[in-house]
Amino acid sequence: MTAVAIFGVSGRTGGALTAAARARGWTIRSYARISSVAPSGVAVISGTFGDVAQIVPVVECVDAVCCVYGPRAPYVDVFCAAATRAVIAAMQRTPCHRLLCVTGAMIGDVPTRSRPMAWARSWFRWRRPAVAQDRDEQEAIVMASDLDWTIVMPPRLTEAGPSGRVLAGPDLPVGLRSAVSRADLAAFMLDEIATPRFVRERIIVQQGH
Ligand SMILES: NC(=O)c1ccc[n+]([C@@H]2O[C@H](COP(=O)([O-])OP(=O)(O)OC[C@H]3O[C@@H](n4cnc5c(N)ncnc54)[C@H](OP(=O)(O)O)[C@@H]3O)[C@@H](O)[C@H]2O)c1
Incomplete structure (x- = not known):
């Protein structure tokens, strides 16, 4: 049976991942x-993201780790880089080496031919510079x-x-109208755990037509 660790389980994507993993009979x-x-019914260990030793038991017996946390509205919390550093440090003490980390199409260097999307990305970085920097750093930590x-x-x-x-x-162009449901995102992530196709890649995941 596949086992997955979810960080951000209390969020909407965390909920979608939980439902999808349960439907497949996976351990969470x-x-x-x-x-x-x-x-309800999910085995949760509570603590601070700074405590690597507390995180180790969550990741040590799983096949993959999913990080799906991010700041809630009003989008000012800066914690993703530090949390991800702690999750990775914990994973490095265990045999689990598979990590799926959700960031976003507003983060980092993302291909877009859409001017409105490029403008929205610039606006986000201007409006929330600390959050943008935190998410850039989160990606850099994962990639390193x-x-x-x-x-x-x-x-x-x-x-x-x-x-x-x-x-x-990795090269899908995104625009302001691009979207994906959390249910589709969750299914994609579990499929990617079951059959890895994009290891050591940054990828856009969006709904097709
Ligand atoms: N919303 C979008 O349209 C969108 C678009 C692109 C990418 N994303 C990214 O996709 C991921 C999932 O988004 P979502 O909208 O499904 O998430 P969400 O429902 O907003 O849930 C956010 C999760 O992050 C946790 N979190 C928030 N602030 C935290 C903090 N300071 N310390 C520890 N945990 C904290 C929340 O825990 P609590 O329950 O304790 O608050 C919750 O589990 C995030 O990385 C988000 O940035 C979102």
């Missing part, structure tokens, strides 16, 4: 801050690791159900 472990409300990582960069996330029409790749 997770770690969350003390105030988090995780889906010796893990089998995949950075997953969705555009706008929606609560639409599964469409089964997902496009994924």
Whole structure:
């Protein structure tokens, strides 16, 4: 049976991942801050993301780790780089080497031929420079690791159900209308764990037509 560790389990993508993993009969472990409300029935260890020793038991017996946390509105929390550094440090003490880390299509160097999208990315970086820098650093930490990582960069996330029409790749152009449902994103991530296609790649994942 496949086992997956979810960091950010209390969020909407965390919930979609939990539902999808359960539907496949996978085992779920997770770690969350003390105030988090995780889906019922999920084994959660609560603590601070600074505590690597506390994270080790969450990742030591799993096949893959998914990091799907990010700042909630009003999008001012700067914690993703430090949290990801701690998760990776914990993984490096265990046999688990597969990491899927969700960032976003506004983060880092992302191919776009869309002027509005390029403008939106600039606006985000101007409006939230500390968050943008934190997410850039998060990606840099993942890419500098010796893990089998995949950075997953969705555009706008929606609560639409599964469409089964997902496009994924490093060079997919994104625009302001690009989107993917959390259900599709979750299914893609579990498929990528089951059959790795994008190891050590940064990829856009979005809904196709
Ligand atoms: N929303 C979008 O349209 C969009 C687009 C592209 C990429 N993304 C990225 O996709 C990922 C999932 O997004 P989502 O909208 O599904 O997430 P979400 O529902 O907003 O959930 C955010 C998760 O991050 C955790 N978190 C927030 N602040 C934290 C902090 N200071 N310390 C520790 N944990 C914290 C939350 O825990 P609590 O429950 O404790 O708050 C929760 O588990 C994120 O990386 C996000 O940046 C989102």
